[in-house]
Amino acid sequence: MSALIWARKGMSFSARNTNTGRLLAERVGIAATRATRAIGLLLHKELPKGEGLWIMPSRGVHTWGMRFAIDVIALDESGRVVDLAENLKPWRMRLPRPGCVGVLELPAGSIALSGTLLGDAIVFEIVRNNSHVTDDCAA
Secondary structure (H helix, E strand, O other): OOHHHHHHOOOEEEEEEOOOOOEEEEEEEEEOOHHHHHHOOOOOOOOOOOEEEEEOOOOOEEOOOOOOOEEEEEEOOOOEEEEEEEEEOOOOEEOOOOOOOEEEEEEOOHHHHHOOOOOOEEEEEEEEOOEEEEOOOOO
C-alpha cells in the first residue's frame, strides 16, 4: 500500500536510515497535497528534534519565509538519498536534483547526527500503538 494511502488513513510515520540503522525522525508529517506542500513548515516556529516533514512529490525546496534552518534529504523513487542539504538557512533554495521524487525535511543537524550519506536508503515506517511496522514506503 502506498504511503499516500496510509497518510489518508491517518497513520503516522517514522523515518529510518537502513544503512546506519539510525532513526532520523520519530514523527514524520506528510505533505502530499498541493496545499500542504505549499505551506510546508512555514507556519512553524521551529522543527523539534525527532520530527520531520516528508514532502511528496517534490524535487527541490526553498526556505523563503521560514524562521529556522533545516536539513533536507532528497530521495529517489526507491528511497535512496540523491542529495543532502545540511543547515539550509531561511531564505535559501535547494534546486531540483536528478532522480529526486520527494524530500524529507528535518531539524538542522539531523543529517550529521544520523551519519546519512548519498546513496543511503531511507524507509518510512508506519507507527502503530508506539511500535514501528516496516512497510514498503520508500519515497
